Amino acid sequence: MELARKWVQIITALLTNGYWAFPFTRNMYQGPLKVVCSPGLNCYSCPAATTYCPIGAFQQMMLSIQFNLEFGKYYLGLFVLGCIGVVGSFLGRIVCGWACPFGFIQELIYKIPTKKKWGVPRILRFIKYGLLLLTVVLLPLLVVDAMGLGEPWFCKYICPAGTLEAGLPMLLLKPDLRAAAGLLFSVKVVIMVGFLLWSIKASRPFCRTACPLGAFYGLFNKWRVVKMHLNEDKCTKCLECHPVCPMGVKFNESPDDADCIGCLKCMNEACRYGAITLSVGGIPLRSIDIRTKSDREQQKSG
Amino acid sequence: MAKRLATRRINPVPFILLTVFLLVFLAGVITGEPVSVLQKAKKVCLSCIGIG
Numbered sequence: 170m171e172l173a174r175k176w177v178q179i180i181t182a183l184l185t186n187g188y189w190a191f192p193f194t195r196n197m198y199q200g201p202l203k204v205v206c207s208p209g210l211n212c213y214s215c216p217a218a219t220t221y222c223p224i225g226a227f228q229q230m231m232l233s234i235q236f237n238l239e240f241g242k243y244y245l246g247l248f249v250l251g252c253i254g255v256v257g258s259f260l261g262r263i264v265c266g267w268a269c270p271f272g273f274i275q276e277l278i279y280k281i282p283t284k285k286k287w288g289v290p291r292i293l294r295f296i297k298y299g300l301l302l303l304t305v306v307l308l309p310l311l312v313v314d315a316m317g318l319g320e321p322w323f324c325k326y327i328c329p330a331g332t333l334e335a336g337l338p339m340l341l342l343k344p345d346l347r348a349a350a351g352l353l354f355s356v357k358v359v360i361m362v363g364f365l366l367w368s369i370k371a372s373r374p375f376c377r378t379a380c381p382l383g384a385f386y387g388l389f390n391k392w393r394v395v396k397m398h399l400n401e402d403k404c405t406k407c408l409e410c411h412p413v414c415p416m417g418v419k420f421n422e423s424p425d426d427a428d429c430i431g432c433l434k435c436m437n438e439a440c441r442y443g444a445i446t447l448s449v450g451g452i453p454l455r456s457i458d459i460r461t462k463s464d465r466e467q468q469k470s471g
Numbered sequence: 472m473a474k475r476l477a478t479r480r481i482n483p484v485p486f487i488l489l490t491v492f493l494l495v496f497l498a499g500v501i502t503g504e505p506v507s508v509l510q511k512a513k514k515v516c517l518s519c520i521g522i523g
Binding site for chain 1: 480481482484485486488489491492493494495496497498499500502503504505507508509511512513515516517518519520521522523
């Protein structure tokens with residue numbers, strides 16, 4: 170299953186970044202596919218990007234609401250919100266585990282062999298909700314200039330995915346832009362390098378602490394169509410599901426945790442008692458019992 | 472199998488959410504937002520990625 174997940178991550182990353190002519194054209198993809206929503210965080214200013222980033226596009230809609238209303242255009246971001254809402258209510262944060270290019274990059278970096286002694290304190294996970302509310306919704310909507318236009322606060326001041334996938338490649342493709350990359354870009358590079366270095370020591374630090382898209386999808390984790398369940402009758406509280414989780418979720422304690430990315434590691438690699446199942450619309454797809462014969466006999470006897 | 476499915480409670484909330492967001496999406500399409508999204512997505516917004 171882990172191999173299948175890796176393949177889905179690779180295919181999604183290639184589909185959402187499928188414009189490989191950019192080194193020759195020295196420009197980004199500008200075709201009609203850019204009206205399609207990327208399920209994961211994938212900067213649409215990346216030269217190879219073939220889809221739009223939901224967080225970038227939503228900020229663009231928010232920052233121009235006042236401007237558009239003055240001209241009688243009722244663009245309220247419903248198209249983008251509807252797209253990610255449909256994806257979220259169907260899959261929740263399973264998208265993060267299976268279809269986010271930036272999450273995939275962090276997973277690859279985490280494979281660098283080193284002592285994994287830096288965790289991610291659980292308290293830091295609340296930062297992403299603040300970033301979603303402030304930098305994606307409120308600040309772009311409310312802090313506007315005389316024309317009624319705001320700024321994409323998350324993209325402009327924070328997003329490490331944008332720096333990695335768009336900022337640096339653009340500077341490489343267009344040398345004349347390098348003079349325009351000032352202090353702000355340097356700060357963004359520091360943020361990006363910080364998260365990438367953190368990814369060597371800790372699993373998915375950006376997803377766990379700062380991703381506003383993950384925060385949005387996480388709101389659906391309790392009420393999504395495709396969902397993981399805990400059968401409390403079968404759970405022996407052996408805690409085997411704790412160390413395998415890349416997001417630090419204690420599945421047997423909070424099966425609806427907003428940080429569960431549905432990677433299925435707890436189900437496939439940890440639980441030996443078939444206590445964790447995946448269901449679609451309440452109908453279980455499978456429950457794996459990987460107990461050894463001695464495990465079964467031990468459980469039977471006691 | 473049928474008995475197993477019958478005893479399994481299906482939570483309606485995800486399907487209600489799915490329908491609501493589908494309607495929100497359609498409302499966005501009707502108001503012409505895809506054109507605006509496409510226009511913005513086609514351009515490199517340098518200030519949006521911290522350059523300039």
